[in-house]
Amino acid sequence: MSPAPGPPSDPVDRRARHREVPGPLEARWVPALLVCLTLGILGVAWDAPARSAAALTGLAVAATTVLGAARSTGRIRGVATATTLAGVAAALMLQHSAGPAAAASASGWTGAVHAGSPLRLELTLDGPATRSEATFGPRWSVPVRVETFGHPPRAPEAAVTARLTGGGAPPATIAAPLDGTAAPGGGPGSRVCVVARPSRSGSTVFLAAAAAPQPGPCPGGAEPAGGATDGGPGPPRREALRAAFRQSAEGTVGTAPELIPGLVLGDRSAQGAALDDAMKASGLSHLSAVSGANVAMILGAVAITLRSARVHRAVVLSAGLAVLGVFVVVVGPEPSVLRAAVMGALGALAVFFGRARQAFGLLTVGGTALLVAVPALAVEPAFHLSLAATAGIVLGGAPLDRALHAGLGRVLPDVVARWLSASLAVTVAAHLACQPIILAMTGEVSAYAVPANLLAAPAVPPVTVLGTLAAALALPAPGIAAALVAVIQWPAAWIGWVAHTSASLPGALRPWPAGALGAGLGVLLVAATLLGFAAVLLLERRRAAPVRRVGRSAPRTRERLPALVVLAAALAAATTGAVGAVLVPRASGAAPPDWAVAFCDVGQGDMAVFRSGPRAGVVVDVGPEPGLARRCLDDLDVDRVDAVLLTHLHADHTGGLPGVVDRASRGAVHYATRDAPAQGRGGRGGEADGVDRPADAARLRTGATGTAGPVRWHVLLADARAPEENDASAQVLVTVESEAGPVTTLITGDMEEDASAAWVAGHRSDAAAPPRVDVLKVAHHGARNGGTAVPRAVGARLHMVSVGADNPYGHPHRATVDALGRLGPVARTDLHGTLALTAADGPDPDGAPEITAHTVRPPSSVRTGP
Known part of the structure; x- marks a missing residue:
């Protein structure tokens, strides 16, 4: 008598997933992604002939290498497919980047940015102004579209977006009213005239304002269509909703008033200099920015809650999409927010629905498509961090989640154990994957970043999930929003306490060793990161195998020994470098040679x-x-x-x-x-x-x-x-x-x-x-x-x-x-x-x-x- 069929497998059930054999990752698009990243980086630094020569040389070397490797392994078909995809993606990227670059050069905009001289600019405000605490005081910035530049005014041949920046609080000419009402000369969609100095950082053009922007078009410039000055993007109601949410956080305990707007909306305007420095020194600054990891935690909390209540998978997916839509609408459909939403959804797909193979394939395809469409993303640190964090969550999130749940499930209720293990797994996987990039960007290492993130991780899901709901209800139901904020103030204050405590410890933020030693340790850190994730995947496949191999155990152990030695050496070297960067004092004579x-x-x-x-x-x-x-x-x-x-x-x-x-x-x-x-x-x-x-x-x-x-x-x-x-x-x-x-x-x-x-x-x-x-x-x-x-x-x-x-x-x-x-x-x-x-x-x-x-x-x- 055959056993009765059981219920369908629950994607959140750990035991079921332990019995499954993880399939190989969909990696055919990885070469295309890497080639496009390389071409994008070269495209900013070199001229067109040099880019073309480098691209062709690189593709030829890559093709020769991979085909040689394929011949030795007998996988010519798969490698040939990957090489073809990389070549097609590279060709499309080069073709797509040529048009805008030529148009910008013909209009004189490229030369004006390169010269860096002050320009008179007519701009359309493309979003809300934000205030942040920079190294030397408060700064404001606002996304803009360049309508005309120079005198007499010229219009760029292609659409040009930039960020207008200045010191202090945002001037009235660019600040939208808190009540959401339209006002001439203020808020998204308005036109302003300003004298500013352009400079390029990666793909972003920054315009440093020499004085406060003046409302309206520049004298002699083109009038806005229909004479309107306030009909642009960014509905005022969203700004009123964000302002109402910020006000609802006022008066909460500890550092919660400063942190809640940033944790939920990525709005750091209320964050003081002391807290900002503490968040950076403790490695927690990513929490107060809109990131894919935060989105993954939000979707994970929804999935765990509904699946624990035995809700059907289709309803769980629909609820996740609905929450994702609310999040984008509340925070604002800016490119960085949309990117975080997509990346977070892929991370959640891997960790909470057991679909790491599909999520990794979608990540590489999506990353390649973004680079083909916007080649300048290749030099954006935010894009690199987003890719790395999502890849870390996709590759290591689920294995870490299962390992943590196995231990936590013995001492905590299952729902709490699932929630806590998932939060910790997402946080740790994302942080470890991003650490080499953060080190390259800042040249500093946060000694207590991992324990600080582990302590803060359990507080992030309630703040982000309930906070997003509170932000959505801030205008239609302020009483409910206030009640939700009263709940999340405690975990938000806990995150602030962790940041301040970690930053106050000795050697919390120290420079990475300089020179050849630092470079060598950096290479070993990257190698250790890659080998670490590879080892996690390898162990996951072998642990999940339903058939146990018999025989040849000793020879296979000997075959694995060199790889294990290399991995252990890399991890030891990277750890030694990190400890040395924290404990060894900075060498004397490190001032620039031309200091005054x-x-x-x-x-x-x-x-x-x-x-x-x-x-x-x-x-x-x-x-x-x-x-x-x-x-x-x-x-x-x-x-x-x-x-x-x-x-x-x-x-x-x-x-x-x-x-x-x-x-x-x-x-x-x-x-x-x-x-x-x-x-x-x-x-x-x-x-x-x-x-x-x-x-x-x-x-x-x-x-x-x-x-x-x-x-x-x-x-x-x-x-x-x-x-x-x-x-x-x-x-x-x-x-x-x-x-x-x-x-x-x-x-x-x-x-x-x-x-x-x-x-x-x-x-x-x-x-x-x-x-x-x-x-x-x-x-x-x-x-x-x-x-x-x-x-x-x-x-x-x-x-x-x-x-x-x-x-x-x-x-x-x-x-x-x-x-x-x-x-x-x-x-x-x-x-x-x-x-x-x-x-x-x-x-x-x-x-x-x-x-x-x-x-x-x-x-x-x-x-x-x-």
Whole structure:
């Protein structure tokens, strides 16, 4: 008697999947994807003849290699098919990329972008403006379409999309009203006129606005069709819905108000600088962006919930598609969102429906099609990360899920175990696959990224699933949306706590080793990643085999031994490199060879170095401790100190003098102070401790000047009659003559608000007024009593705050940082470490050099003071 037929196999049932033999991956499109990626990268860097020659040579070598391999393995038909697909895809890609490139060149747009000079541009806003915390302060950006450029205005021959960027908060001319009503000159679809400097990064053209965009077409430009200025894409209702959702997150616990909009909508506008840095240092920044991994978690949560309730597979698929559609509508159908939706759906298909073979084939076909249609995607880091993350989830997600569920299922209810194991599997697989790309992009390794992601992963599905539902109901049912937000605030706050805790641990974010060692370890890391996923697939197939082989076990073990040795060696080497990058201090002398100015991370104190020659410098203030001052000079490769200028006699500016004077000649030290003995205000202690006047040192007076090689300094003000030592701080203008032109820096010591305001207002007849400068060392470590009169007067292009991490004074004050951010970029030694500034020829009409900041030593956790 034959057994009765059982129910159909449940795609979420682990035991059933353990009995299945995974089929071979559909890999025929892999060569086509790799060839298109290679051609796309070459296409941006080389001209057309070089691209064609390289493409033909590469295809010939690839064809010869694969056909030779096929002949040795007897798989000529499959390899020939893959080679044909790669050739066809490459030909279509080259043909498709030739037309737009020629059109852009004929219109002059390509030349204008390459020149990088300021242009008058008429733009159509193509989406909502976003605000984010960048390295040196808040920035805004908005997607745009270029209608005309130059004067007289010319229209690009082909459609040109770009991103308009600027500092501070988005101006009113590009910000859509929060209530979703249309307004002339604001929001998606509006036209604006702006002067901006174009630059290309990969396939994206960035337009750096020189001033706030003006509403309406440029004078002499083409009028919008029908005279409308607000009928473009991006319905205002979606912007009102997003604004309502952001408001519903206000007042939640911990960091939830900052994180919820980013976790659900990819909107980081509410995310502060401290949380942004913590998310990056802990390797969790991908959670607050729209990604395929997040979409896969959303679809997985839907699938697990419905399948646990014995819902039919067709209903599960329909529900998944419906949720995916709601997600795209709420977040916005931008290309990055659509890409994340597709990639997330493929990941969910592999992990939650057991269709890794089909998902991998669709991934390679889809990736190839995207590159053929938009060749510039080949140089987009976001596209690389999306491909890698999805491939990691497709290849490793399901095996990791099964392994985790086997253990979790013994101690947790089955539904909870499935949800938790799937979340952890998706997170780990995506992170491991993306790690080599992130390392190549940033040059840094997050030491605690894997444990931080493991701790945060269980909190992501409830935030994303319930948060998406809350966002969709924010306008039609605000009460329900508020209730859902009240639920997700706790897991969101947990993610923020994990980020801050991980970032605060020693060595949380360290640079990868430089030079040949770093390159070699990077290659081994890539090899280890590829071999690791290959090993997972191999073990999965062998574990699932229904027939056990008998005999030849020893010879097969010997055949596998070399591969296992190679895999173990690669993993060990990559792990050693990662540990070394975290634990080994950065080598000294790592500053750029052409650095002009450097600001040292010396804890709670000030120290700046101006390059006066090869291995020589002029030092202004020396920080609180000799060891930290000596370390900074070593980092900058400075063996000779031509002059030491001490702005005033407080320990946080003079304590490091013994670490500097041994490299200076006799009489090189100069100082400013008030006529009465230096002392701080009572009750503050530590930072304001007075010190004795240094021996063999000269007094700095108002009007004093000096030179050392290309460095000139001028003491604009040194008030010896000041009632407080802080206000006696010498105001020193330092100029470094670089090949690109003079770089001017104003050092302000610890001068406080009243004295600064009087100086700026011209009440000091004995002192020159503060001039416009390139760099400003912000007074008193960014304290609130330092005021903003001087920053407003000098118009610096970079504001430097020298301050110690976790100092007991609360420096810098948030109000000061916000005020500085509205004036321009802000850098901080507690966040950015020791910085060296270089100067290069810039596009500014006044000939001012373009200044770039380079991290010489990452921020340390050194704490000085009480």
